[in-house]
Amino acid sequence: MTHAFVFRDDTLLCRQTSDGWWPLQVQLPQSTPQSEDGERSPTYQVGRVALLESLAPSHWLSDSLPKSSVESGHQAIETDSVDTFTAQSTNAVTDTYALAHNMVLPAITDHSGYDFLPYRQLITQLPIALSTQISQAIQLLRWQQDTQFCSRCATPAVHTKTDERAMVCPVCQLRQYPRVQPCVITAITRPNPTTGEMQILLAQHRRHGVQKQPAMYGLIAGFVEVGESLEHAVVREVAEEVNISVTDIRYVSSQPWPFPSNLMLGFRATYAEGDIVIQEEELTHADFFDISNLPQIPFKGSIAYELIALVAHEQGLSL
Ligand SMILES: [Zn+2]
Numbered sequence: 105m106t107h108a109f110v111f112r113d114d115t116l117l118c119r120q121t122s123d124g125w126w127p128l129q130v131q132l133p134q135s136t137p138q139s140e141d142g143e144r145s146p147t148y149q150v151g152r153v154a155l156l157e158s159l160a161p162s163h164w165l166s167d168s169l170p171k172s173s174v175e176s177g178h179q180a181i182e183t184d185s186v187d188t189f190t191a192q193s194t195n196a197v198t199d200t201y202a203l204a205h206n207m208v209l210p211a212i213t214d215h216s217g218y219d220f221l222p223y224r225q226l227i228t229q230l231p232i233a234l235s236t237q238i239s240q241a242i243q244l245l246r247w248q249q250d251t252q253f254c255s256r257c258a259t260p261a262v263h264t265k266t267d268e269r270a271m272v273c274p275v276c277q278l279r280q281y282p283r284v285q286p287c288v289i290t291a292i293t294r295p296n297p298t299t300g301e302m303q304i305l306l307a308q309h310r311r312h313g314v315q316k317q318p319a320m321y322g323l324i325a326g327f328v329e330v331g332e333s334l335e336h337a338v339v340r341e342v343a344e345e346v347n348i349s350v351t352d353i354r355y356v357s358s359q360p361w362p363f364p365s366n367l368m369l370g371f372r373a374t375y376a377e378g379d380i381v382i383q384e385e386e387l388t389h390a391d392f393f394d395i396s397n398l399p400q401i402p403f404k405g406s407i408a409y410e411l412i413a414l415v416a417h418e419q420g421l422s423l
Pocket residue numbers: 254255256257258259273274275276277278
């Protein structure tokens with residue numbers, strides 16, 4: 105049996121359990137026969153993508169989840185079961201695709217226990233193997249929507265007939281692959297010049313419109329430019345945003361981030377020299393903060409949080 109996550113733009117259909125909100129998986133219809141034009145791979149349908157098996161949810165299996173059913177009209181419909189959480193591989197569909205293929209979705213009402221939740225909300229509470237898979241699904245569904253036409257000659261593009269994930273132009277043969285945009289994010293540290301306590305550079309980004317919450321502080325981050333190495337991007341972004349120089353640049357870890365389709369590459373660096381001068385179009389404030397006395401920082405689950413937590417951990421502190 106094949107199951108799928110259901111998306112509506114950047115939100116995912118979830119159900120409320122005693123453990124919190126969990127992604128719902130619905131059963132997919134039997135595979136459809138090849139379309140008459142023969143141009144499109146039978147496995148390729150707009151609104152439906154297969155996710156990498158390597159990201160199968162074997163690490164987030166929860167066998168404590170209850171079997172559930174929902175009332176829809178006069179009929180009690182089985183929407184999923186414990187089985188759906190043991191799928192070896194999985195798919196993602198849009199809610200539009202689900203409705204077009206007569207898949208049964210639970211009714212969303214105030215008290216139904218089902219809702220579409222934003223990825224940003226889910227990432228703080230789901231296991232990383234699952235949140236990464238959701239991130240992949242959001243990016244692939246969006247890529248599908250955005251590559252319906254050749255970007256060179258505007259001919260309707262078709263999916264490649266091979267297993268490769270690519271859209272190809274039948275006229276000029278241009279191939280369009282899902283694009284990943286590398287983005288560096290750096291934790292810059294130094295000892296407090298007075299006390300010797302380890303400090304980390306945090307910056308407050310300029311935001312537009314009315315804000316309800318006080319702005320949080322994050323790390324220096326930015327996109328890698330064409331022709332640039334990751335290390336060069338770290339040095340350039342830090343110089344541009346806060347006017348200081350860094351040394352001892354080390355890669356730590358990465359995180360896919362689906363807004364829009366980034367691969368966040370986490371680095372550490374040591375402060376070298378220079379006084380902080382902020383880039384005013386981007387930032388409102390930046391400074392070195394003692395690791396024992398941090399302002400509001402990004403949420404758990406984000407790579408910024410992980411990098412800051414790593415520095416704190418080295419100093420024997422937990423966030
Ligand atoms: Zn073309």
